[in-house]
Amino acid sequence: MGYVFQTQRWSLHDGDGIRTTIFLNGCPLRCSWCHNPESWTNNSIQPISVEDLMKTIKRDAVFYRASGGGVTFSGGEPTYQTEFLRELVKNCMLLGIDTAIETSGYFSWDKTKDILEALDFVFVDIKHMDSQVHKKYTGVDNKLILENIIKISNMGKKPVIRIPLIPDVNDNDENINQTSEFILKNLEVRGVEVLPYHDYGLYKYKDLGLDSKYEFITPTKEKIEKVKSRIKKHGINIINY
Numbered sequence: 697m698g699y700v701f702q703t704q705r706w707s708l709h710d711g712d713g714i715r716t717t718i719f720l721n722g723c724p725l726r727c728s729w730c731h732n733p734e735s736w737t738n739n740s741i742q743p744i745s746v747e748d749l750m751k752t753i754k755r756d757a758v759f760y761r762a763s764g765g766g767v768t769f770s771g772g773e774p775t776y777q778t779e780f781l782r783e784l785v786k787n788c789m790l791l792g793i794d795t796a797i798e799t800s801g802y803f804s805w806d807k808t809k810d811i812l813e814a815l816d817f818v819f820v821d822i823k824h825m826d827s828q829v830h831k832k833y834t835g836v837d838n839k840l841i842l843e844n845i846i847k848i849s850n851m852g853k854k855p856v857i858r859i860p861l862i863p864d865v866n867d868n869d870e871n872i873n874q875t876s877e878f879i880l881k882n883l884e885v886r887g888v889e890v891l892p893y894h895d896y897g898l899y900k901y902k903d904l905g906l907d908s909k910y911e912f913i914t915p916t917k918e919k920i921e922k923v924k925s926r927i928k929k930h931g932i933n934i935i936n937y
């Protein structure tokens with residue numbers, strides 16, 4: 697049994713083809729811009745069995761095959777419910793269903809390595825290259841995350857690196873250059889996807905009685921393009937899902 701706060705069928709932005717995205721509860725981070733704070737606890741959610749979730753997943757199997765799609769595990773941090781995720785990935789594998797993960801990269805490598813090996817595709821965030829700034833805005837430093845990203849790449853997974861673009865936090869030239877240099881020096885990636893901050897999740901903080909610690913603004917189109925072209929100048933592919 698595990699905790700899932702949303703299941704989205706016919707998803708087109710979480711990987712190749714038509715996908716079912718499963719949002720798993722639990723996250724060891726507390727990003728100040730998180731638009732899914734409801735994932736942080738299991739409050740008022742009934743647990744679901746692997747078997748029941750597989751029934752939903754299997755419903756669209758024909759569409760995954762036809763479109764090159766599959767299942768994407770998101771969250772929260774999907775590796776947080778390690779055993780539940782392991783079982784789901786294993787069951788998809790047995791059915792020949794393609795699997796992807798959207799992860800913060802913050803997990804124990806030893807406990808999660810086998811799951812990553814079994815997954816077909818990995819999206820992983822780099823939120824900030826400065827460890828102290830990373831800690832200020834997410835609650836954890838970036839050491840484990842950067843180490844794990846290198847290990848994922850060394851596995852031959854060619855991840856997509858996602859940068860959540862937060863104005864006045866990580867959109868400055870220095871951080872974008874450092875992120876690009878880290879990728880070039882250490883990784884083999886499919887590309888970088890820039891995800892501009894949006895405030896659609898703000899109402900959830902009020903509903904949950906949570907304080908949103910900082911206020912952020914949505915990046916302008918010009919800013920987004922400037923950041924993308926800076927990354928491209930380093931010879932890194934920009935990807936948009």
Ligand code: SF4
Pocket residue numbers: 723724725726727729730731732733735771772773800
């Ligand atoms: S890693 Fe993702 S789910 Fe977790 S707090 Fe950050 S934005 Fe939210």
